[in-house]
Structure formats: structure tokens, C-alpha cells
Amino acid sequence: MARPANADRKKLWWEDPMKTNRKHILAAISKLPRVSLARLCTPLEEATRFRTALADTCGQPLERLPRIFIKRDDVTGFAFGGNKARHMELLFGRFIEKGVDTVVNINHYHSNQARFVAASCAKLGIKCHLVAVDMIDAPMVGNLLIAKLTGAEIHRVPQEYARATAESLRDDALRNGRQAIILSDDDYSDIAGMVAFLETGVELESQLKVANIEPARMWGLVGRSIAGLRLYAKNVGIQWQATATAYSPTDADAYAAVYENRSSRVAELLSLPNALEHGDLDVLTDYVGEGYGIPHYGVLEAIHMLAASEGIILDPNYTGKAMSALIGEARDGRLDPDIPIVFIHSGGLPQTFAFAEKLWDWEAAPKPGIDP
Numbered sequence: 077m078a079r080p081a082n083a084d085r086k087k088l089w090w091e092d093p094m095k096t097n098r099k100h101i102l103a104a105i106s107k108l109p110r111v112s113l114a115r116l117c118t119p120l121e122e123a124t125r126f127r128t129a130l131a132d133t134c135g136q137p138l139e140r141l142p143r144i145f146i147k148r149d150d151v152t153g154f155a156f157g158g159n160k161a162r163h164m165e166l167l168f169g170r171f172i173e174k175g176v177d178t179v180v181n182i183n184h185y186h187s188n189q190a191r192f193v194a195a196s197c198a199k200l201g202i203k204c205h206l207v208a209v210d211m212i213d214a215p216m217v218g219n220l221l222i223a224k225l226t227g228a229e230i231h232r233v234p235q236e237y238a239r240a241t242a243e244s245l246r247d248d249a250l251r252n253g254r255q256a257i258i259l260s261d262d263d264y265s266d267i268a269g270m271v272a273f274l275e276t277g278v279e280l281e282s283q284l285k286v287a288n289i290e291p292a293r294m295w296g297l298v299g300r301s302i303a304g305l306r307l308y309a310k311n312v313g314i315q316w317q318a319t320a321t322a323y324s325p326t327d328a329d330a331y332a333a334v335y336e337n338r339s340s341r342v343a344e345l346l347s348l349p350n351a352l353e354h355g356d357l358d359v360l361t362d363y364v365g366e367g368y369g370i371p372h373y374g375v376l377e378a379i380h381m382l383a384a385s386e387g388i389i390l391d392p393n394y395t396g397k398a399m400s401a402l403i404g405e406a407r408d409g410r411l412d413p414d415i416p417i418v419f420i421h422s423g424g425l426p427q428t429f430a431f432a433e434k435l436w437d438w439e440a441a442p443k444p445g446i447d448p
Contacts, residue, residue: 097312098278104346105275109169113196115153115159121146121417125385133381134407141406143416145287146388147280149301150395150423156194156222158188158423159301162272164196170264171202171257178203178249178256180242183210185232186369186393188424191219194228195261203254204228205245211239211369218430263341270335270342273304278420280305281314289416291315296420297360297398303335305420306357307342310350317415319358321401323394324368324375328359363401367391370445371431374400376438379428391424392431 123144131138152161171179181188181195185208197204206228208220216224223232233241248383249256259265284292291314296302309316322331328408332354339352365372371392378399379390390396402419405411428435 086174092341098281101274101308101346101348102278103313104273104348108166108271109173110165111169111172111196111200113152113154113168114166115151116162117279117283118151119148120287121148121386121388122287123382123419124302124384124386126195126382129385130403132408133403136406136409140413141294142411142413143289144402145289145292145416146386147283147418148388149276149390150421150425152423155192155226156423156426158425159273159420160189160191160192160269160274160423163269164330165302166193166268166272166445167259167262167265168200168202169281170262170268172200175255176202176257178205178246178254179259180205180256182206182209182238182250183209183240184209184369185214185220186420186427186429186430187219188394191222191226191230191426194223195226197228198226198411200244203249203256206230206244207238207242207245208232209235214430218426218428222426230341255290260362267300267338267342267345269300270304270338271308271346274308274311274342274346276301276303281308281312284418291317292416292418293317293319293412294420295319295398295402296321297394298326298331299422300335300338301420301422302350303339303357304342307339307348307352309349310352310356311348317358318356319360319401321398322359322361322364322413323397324360325364326361328361329354332359342441348403348419356446360401360405363404365397371434373394374402374404376434377440378403380438380440381434388421389425389428390428392419392435393427394424395421 123146127144131141149159150157154161181193190206194204206223212232244272246256246258294305302320306318316329336352343351379396382388
């Protein structure tokens with residue numbers, strides 16, 4: 077960023093990040109269109125019993141493991157809770173400003189995003205068409221059930237017909253005089269979640285200060301939330317590391333590059349001095365298992381371990397995989413005991429019931445891992 081002509085003035089905001097950048101970030105976000113959906117601020121809880129259980133399974137002394145905290149974005153209080161309640165506040169604020177009255181959304185049978193789009197439409201009086209791809213014969217449970225209950229019109233199609241179906245629904249709505257969009261065609265949908273988690277960074281930093289914790293390592297899924305927190309830290313000069321777990325097969329560098337690119341768009345939108353660069357996100361790809369929507373042994377173990385020790389429920393598609401990675405990295409001795417972990421619980425709870433039989437029948441085995 078070029079230095080302005082009046083460079084002799086006292087302090088430029090980007091030269092004093094610890095004092096001023098937070099105010100700049102919040103002020104810039106406050107100018108964006110928004111609706112109120114989420115219950116904030118979400119709790120930060122230390123998982124002391126889980127840490128003890130993990131140490132037992134690792135065969136390590138407790139002090140060899142870092143303290144573990146859970147940021148409870150599963151309790152945002154809207155549509156079963158989850159981090160996407162934050163995302164939708166900004167995304168639907170933009171839709172309302174543009175006069176959108178019909179949203180066509182394309183996503184997978186398991187999608188948390190689809191549940192939140194449907195619920196947001198219900199809350200705001202917008203017509204919702206949900207094109208639910210793949211698993212077209214799977215039972216109407218979990219997120220898809222919630223989308224149905226909140227009034228979405230469900231269209232279950234194979235992946236290869238998804239785009240054509242969505243375009244037909246949009247075009248029909250336009251011919252009938254409605255202001256219709258396909259959600260993924262709006263570029264803002266790619267970055268709204270990262271913007272929301274820049275704001276969450278202010279919330280989380282305050283909670284960590286109360287707990288007298290810095291630095292820390294953010295841990296969660298590959299996605300906008302972890303990237304947003306890392307972008308926040310980079311722009312206010314705090315030493316947060318960020319580890320993201322892939323939930324479907326991907327190349328780590330390529331996936332990180334997607335969020336580096338999106339962070340540049342966020343930085344431009346909000347006039348931030350820094351975007352993410354190569355190396356800012358650590359992406360783990362060893363805990364995917366067979367693929368998206370298929371929980372492996374380690375996922376089922378993670379769900380049982382956290383539920384039995386803390387009464388906190390993870391989901392089999394997303395947070396379960398992220399926690400299986402944390403457990404696996406701990407067992408392999410790759411966690412620094414001096415850097416506390418903040419696990420971002422992004423929600424996804426309705427999908428837990430889509431895997432009821434697997435969770436019910438699961439039993440601990442002597443050699444845990446990612447094999448099904």
C-alpha cells in the first residue's frame with residue numbers, strides 16, 4: 077500500500093495495529109448491509125475433561141498436550157445453530173438491499189449452508205428453491221428436513237442436472253415478475269463468511285484475553301471461518317496460527333490459494349492493509365477418509381469422545397473430521413503443548429441424526445485411525 081502524501085502525520089492506522097485496526101475493521105463492516113439472525117457472542121469453553129481423555133488415549137502425560145478451548149458457534153440460536161448464521165446476516169443483508177425476493181440455491185444433500193439459506197429465506201419472507209444434489213434416495217432427515225420445515229421447495233437431482241434445474245427455476249421466477257437469483261452467481265457469497273469471521277476475531281480476542289491466552293492456534297474446517305480469523309489476526313498484529321482440516325479430497329496448496337484470493341477481495345472491500353499469503357493457513361488433508369459425507373472411524377471416535385467427556389455434540393461430516401484431525405495430530409506428537417488450541421465448533425448438528433446407526437453401533441477399537 078502506498079504511503080499517502082501527508083506521511084509526516086502522527087500515526088497511520090495500519091502502523092499502529094494493536095490499537096486502531098480493530099476499530100477500522102468494525103467500522104468498515106458496520107457500513108455493509110446486514111440483517112439480524114445470530115445470537116452473539118458465542119461462548120468459549122475450556123474442554124478440560126476432553127483434554128484428559130485425549131491424554132489417556134495418547135498414553136501421554138497431560139502436560140504434553142496443549143489446553144483445548146471450544147468456540148461454541150454451534151449455539152448461535154438460529155436454525156439449529158452454526159457459524160453460517162453469521163455468514164447469512166451479511167449475505168442476506170445484501171440480497172434485501174438488492175430487492176431479491178427469490179433465491180435458488182444449489183448444494184449437497186448434507187449441506188449446512190442449504191439449511192441456513194432456507195431458514196434465512198423463511199425469516200425474511202423470501203421464496204427459496206433448494207436444488208439438493210446427489211444422494212437423491214437418502215431419507216429426508218437432517219439438514220434437508222430442516223430446509224423443508226422452513227418452507228424451501230426441494231428439488232432433488234443428480235449433480236449433472238443441478239445447474240440446468242437452478243437456471244430453469246430462476247428463469248421461471250423472472251418471467252413471473254420476481255427478483256430471482258442463483259445464490260452462487262453472486263460473488264459476495266464467496267466472501268461474506270470471511271468478513272463475518274473478521275468480526276468474530278474481535279469477539280474471540282476479547283474472550284482469550286479474559287482467559288489470559290496468547291498466542292493460540294485456531295483449529296477447524298477448511299473454509300471461510302478459519303481464514304477470516306487468520307486474516308483478522310494478521311491485520312491486528314496478534315500471533316494466531318490457523319490449522320484447517322479438509323473434509324473432502326483436495327490439494328492443500330490449491331485450497332489455501334482459494335482463500336488467499338478471497339482474502340484479497342475482503343481486504344480490498346474493507347480497505348485492510350494485509351491479505352492472506354502462502355503459509356498463513358495450514359491445511360491438513362490426511363483425515364478425509366473415503367470422501368465427503370463419509371465418516372471414518374476417527375470421526376466416530378471424536379464424536380463419542382467429546383460427547384462423553386464434555387456433553388458437546390459434533391457432526392459426522394464437518395466438525396467430526398476436524399476433531400479427528402486434532403486427535404490424530406495429538407497422538408502423533410505434532411501439537412505444541414505451549415500453544416493453546418481453539419477449536420471452532422461450526423455446528424452441523426442436524427446431520428448427526430443422518431448417521432444414527434453408525435454412531436449407535438460404533439465401539440472403540442485398540443487402533444484408532446481414519447480407516448472406515
